Amino acid sequence: MLGGYRIEGRRAADIAADVERAVGSGELEPGQLLPPMRELAVELGVNPNTVAAAYRTLRERGVIETAGRRGSRVRPKPATTGREHIRVDVPEGVREVAHGNPDPALLPALVKAFTRAAELSDREPVMYGDDPVEPELARIARAALDADGVPAGPVAVASGSLDAIERVLAAHLKPGDTVAVEDPGWGSLLDLVPALGLRVTPVRVDDDGPRPDDVRAALESGARALIVTDRAQNPTGAVVSATRARALRSVLRDQPEILLIEDDHGHGIVDQPLHPLAGATRHWAFVRSMAKAYGPDLRLAVLTGDVVTLDRVRGRQRLGPGWVSRITQRAVARLWADGAVDTPAVAAAYGRRRDALIAALADHGVTAYGRSGLNVWIPVPDETGAVARLLHAGWAVAPGARFRMSAPPGIRITVSTLTADETGPLARAIASACGRTPMRGYA
Numbered sequence: 001m002l003g004g005y006r007i008e009g010r011r012a013a014d015i016a017a018d019v020e021r022a023v024g025s026g027e028l029e030p031g032q033l034l035p036p037m038r039e040l041a042v043e044l045g046v047n048p049n050t051v052a053a054a055y056r057t058l059r060e061r062g063v064i065e066t067a068g069r070r071g072s073r074v075r076p077k078p079a080t081t082g083r084e085h086i087r088v089d090v091p092e093g094v095r096e097v098a099h100g101n102p103d104p105a106l107l108p109a110l111v112k113a114f115t116r117a118a119e120l121s122d123r124e125p126v127m128y129g130d131d132p133v134e135p136e137l138a139r140i141a142r143a144a145l146d147a148d149g150v151p152a153g154p155v156a157v158a159s160g161s162l163d164a165i166e167r168v169l170a171a172h173l174k175p176g177d178t179v180a181v182e183d184p185g186w187g188s189l190l191d192l193v194p195a196l197g198l199r200v201t202p203v204r205v206d207d208d209g210p211r212p213d214d215v216r217a218a219l220e221s222g223a224r225a226l227i228v229t230d231r232a233q234n235p236t237g238a239v240v241s242a243t244r245a246r247a248l249r250s251v252l253r254d255q256p257e258i259l260l261i262e263d264d265h266g267h268g269i270v271d272q273p274l275h276p277l278a279g280a281t282r283h284w285a286f287v288r289s290m291a292k293a294y295g296p297d298l299r300l301a302v303l304t305g306d307v308v309t310l311d312r313v314r315g316r317q318r319l320g321p322g323w324v325s326r327i328t329q330r331a332v333a334r335l336w337a338d339g340a341v342d343t344p345a346v347a348a349a350y351g352r353r354r355d356a357l358i359a360a361l362a363d364h365g366v367t368a369y370g371r372s373g374l375n376v377w378i379p380v381p382d383e384t385g386a387v388a389r390l391l392h393a394g395w396a397v398a399p400g401a402r403f404r405m406s407a408p409p410g411i412r413i414t415v416s417t418l419t420a421d422e423t424g425p426l427a428r429a430i431a432s433a434c435g436r437t438p439m440r441g442y443a
Contacts, residue, residue, distance in 0.1 A: 005022055005027050005028055007019060007022075007034075007035070007040060007043075007044070008044075009044065009054070010044065010045075010046055010050075011050065012050050012051075012053035012054040012057065013054075013057070015040075015044070015046075015050070015051065015054035016054040016055075016057040016058050016061075019034070019054070019058055019063065019064070020058065020061065020063050023063055023074055028074050029074065030074050030075060030076045031073055031074060031076055032073055032074045033071055033072070033073045034055070034064060034071065034072045034073060034074070036071060037051040037052050037055060038051075055072055056175075058072075059072075059175050059176065059197055060175040060197040061195070061197060062075060062194040062195045062196065062197050062198075063075060065199075066176075075194065088387060088391060088396045088397070088398070088399065090396040091391075093394070094391060094394050094395065094396050095394060095395055095396065095422070095426075096396040097395060097396065097397055097413050097414050097415070097418060097426070098396050098397050098398035098412070098413075098414060099414055100234070100374065100375065100398070100412075100414050101296065101374075101414065101416060102269070102291075102292050102293070102295075102296075102374060102416050103349070103350075103416040103417050106346050106349060106350075106416075107293075107294065107295045108294060108295075108335055108340035108341055109340075110295070110331065110335075112334075113331040113332075113334040113335045113338075113340070114327070114331045116330075116331075116334055117327045117328075117330035117331040117334060118327060120330055121326065121327050121330065126326040126327075128322075130326075132156075132157065132314070132317070132318070132322065132323030132324070132326075133155060133156060133157050133323075133329070134157075134326050134329035134330050134333055136330070136333040136337070137155075137157070137302070137329045137330070137332060137333035137336070138155040138302075140333055140336050140337055141155055141288070141302040141304075141336075142155055142304070144288075144336075145286070145288070145304055148273075148274040148276065149274070149275075149276055150274075150276050150278050150286050150304060151276075151278050151279040151284075153286075153304040153305050153306060153307065153310060154304065154305075154307065154310045154311075154314075155302055155303070155304050155310075156302070156303050156304070156310055156313055156314050156317070157300060157301070157302055157303075157323070157324045157329060158287075158300075158301050158302075158303060158313075158317070158324065159299045159300065159301075159321070159324055160289060160291060160299050160300065160301050161263055161265050161287050161289040161291070161301050162188055162189065162192060163299075163301070164285070164287045164301050164303045164313075165189065165192070165227065165261055165263065165285075165287060166192055166196065167313045167316060167317065168259070168261055168285040168287075168303070168305070168309060168313060169193070169196060169198065169225065169259075169261070170196065170316065171309055171312035171313050171316065172224075172225070172259045172283060172309065172312075173196075173198055173224055173225060173259070175196070175197030175198065176197065176198070176199065177198050177199065177224045177225070178198065178199040178200070178201050178218075178221075178222055178223040178224060178225075179193050179198050179199070179200055179201070179223060179224070179225045179226075179227065180201050180202075180203050180215060180218035180219065180223040180225065180226045180227070181193065181200055181201070181202065181203065181227050182202075182203055182205045182210055182227070182228070182229060182233065183202030183203060183204060183205065183404055183405045183406060183407045184205065184235055184236060184377065184400065184403040184404040184405075184407045184410065185205070185229070185233075185234070185235075185403060185404075186229070186234045186235075186263075186403070187402040187403050189227065190403070190405065200405065201218045201221065201223050202214075202405040202406050202407070203215055203218055203226075204407065205233060205236055205238050206238065207236075207238055207239070207369065207371055208238065208239070208240065208241040208243070208244040209228065209229075209230075209233070209238050209239065209240035209241065209244045209245075209248070210226075210228055210240075210244075210248065212244070212247040212248055212250075212251050215248060215251050215252075216251045216254075219251070219252075219255045219258055220255075223258070224257075224258065224259060225258065225259035225260070225261065226252070226258055226259070226260055226261070227261045227262075227263065228240065228248070228260070228261070228262050228263070228277060229262075229263045229264075229265065229266075230262055230263065230264045230266070230274055230275070230276065230277075231264060231266035231267075231270040231272060231274065231372050231373070232265060232266025232269065232270050232292070232372045232373025232374070233372075233373070234265070234373065234375060234403070235375050235377045235398070235400075235403045235410075235412040236369050236370070236375075236377040237354065237369060237370035237371045237372050237373045237375055237376065237377065238369075238371060238372075239270070239272050239371050239372050240275050240277075241275065242273075242275050244275075245275035245276070245277060248277055248280075249277055249280040252277060252280035252281050253280050253281075255281065256280075256281050256282050257281070257282060257283075258281050258283075259281070259283045259284070259285075259309075260277060260278065260280065260281045260283070260284040260285070261284070261285050261287065262276060262277060262278060262284070262285070262286045262287065263287050263289075264286065264287065264288045264289070265287075265288075265289040265291065265292060266292065266372060266373055267288045267289065267290075267292075267293060268290070268292065268293025268294065268341045268343055268346065269292050269293050269341075269343070269346050269347055269350060269373065269374070270343075270347050270372045270373060271343060271344050271347035271348070271351075272347075272371070272372055278305075282306065283305070283306050283308065283309050284305050284306055284309065285303055285304070285305035285306075285309055285310075285313075286303060286304050286305060287301050287302075287303045288301060288302050288303070289301040290302075290332055292373075292374065293341045293343070293346065294332060294335055294340075294341060298328060298331075298332060299324075299328075300324060300328055300329065300332055347372075350372075350373065350374060350415065350416065351372075353415040353416070353418050353423075354370040354373075354375075354376055354415050356418075356420065356423045357370075357376050357413065357415055357418065357423050357426065357427060358370055358376060360423050360424055360426075360427035361378065361427045361430060361431065363427070364427055364428065364430075364431035365431070366378065366427070366430060366431050366434055367379065370415075374414050374415060374416045375412050375413065375414050375415065376412070376413045376415055377400075377410055377411075377412055378410055378411050378412075378413065378430060378434075379408055379409065379410045380400070380409050380410055380411055380433075380434050381409065381434065381435070382409065383399060383400050383401065383409035383410065383411065384399070385433070386411055386430075386433040386434060387399050387411060389432070389433040390411075390429055390430065390433045393429040393432070393433070394429070395426060395429050395430075397411045397412065397413055398411060398412040398413075398414070399411065400412065411430075413426070413430075
């Protein structure tokens with residue numbers, strides 16, 4: 001059953017730690033069946049309840065899964081072998097277009113905003129027990145949410161989108177629950193969900209966002225939550241259109257107890273209108289990150305939602321980090337109020353780079369996608385081969401395996417710093433890596 005590996009431990013915590021260590025080291029492989037609880041209890045000389053508690057801990061940590069009478073086994077893709085490791089090492093002299101970062105030249109200067117925030121904090125220092133949300137940031141954020149049609153709700157602040165999403169999921173779901181996520185989708189999210197002991201079910205995505213039939217099938221099959229990226233979907237650049245939003249709201253209204261989480265990480269870099277789904281279900285959260293527009297190192301996202309969800313999130317936050325630095329919040333509020341990010345100009349800059357690459361690829365007979373945001377998604381017949389050939393040609397791209405579950409193979413190109421002079425050579429290299437030849441016109 002376990003080959004030559006022998007599980008050890010007398011306490012539940014020790015047994016769980018031993019199994020998790022063996023999974024991390026590779027001594028226990030994905031898919032391996034664990035001993036029945038009573039059998040292992042006899043072998044270890046402990047109470048069966050002790051083994052049951054150990055297995056429960058392992059399920060909650062996303063290391064194993066249990067399927068009734070079929071027993072417990074190591075997860076096919078356990079949280080200890082996350083997608084973060086699916087990346088390309090970039091040798092010297094190779095141009096990296098895989099990083100997913102914004103263009104530093106399009107980020108606002110921070111010195112004045114943080115200086116003013118620090119001066120205010122010198123005069124009005126924040127102490128334990130003070131409001132965790134900067135009032136001016138909450139006011140500005142709420143006004144922007146109102147303008148975009150996001151339903152009324154309290155405002156909280158988290159340390160980025162992933163932190164906010166994790167807190168919302170933990171506020172409502174229990175280990176073993178299923179979450180419907182976009183496929184292809186954000187690699188870090190695809191790691192996070194199983195790490196919380198939750199199951200993942202994929203929902204296909206096209207240019208207009210998640211496909212309604214897939215969403216309906218996932219929810220009717222038992223998914224208790226749905227996570228949707230409204231704009232600048234990573235990696236495909238999809239944008240939820242008005243028509244698609246109406247269709248998705250119709251599906252969600254038939255499942256009012258579903259937890260809906262919307263991620264608007266494209267805020268500030270996308271000039272296409274937002275079509276929120278929030279309010280179609282009883283419990284919902286809408287997350288707006290500052291990372292792509294104002295800088296990843298700010299580690300700040302604002303979120304709103306129904307009163308119960310936000311109360312649970314803020315209550316648990318108080319027991320952990322307490323709050324996100326009010327100095328940072330004050331700086332972001334100042335940047336936001338001063339219009340430090342020229343959204344139309346930033347969106348246009350990224351749009352020109354995406355459109356140029358997509359058009360150049362089309363000239364070579366290669367189809368690519370990217371309606372918004374920083375990235376272009378390119379379906380390829382042989383993902384591993386394409387990545388290797390492009391690396392040999394001097395280009396480091398992101399393997400699609402980082403972002404997909406059942407979706408076909410692909411590669412992701414980050415265009416944020418791609419220059420006009422690089423577009424043509426990159427398109428030719430991609431076409432060659434995919435086995436395509438240039439399209440020729442005739443006079």
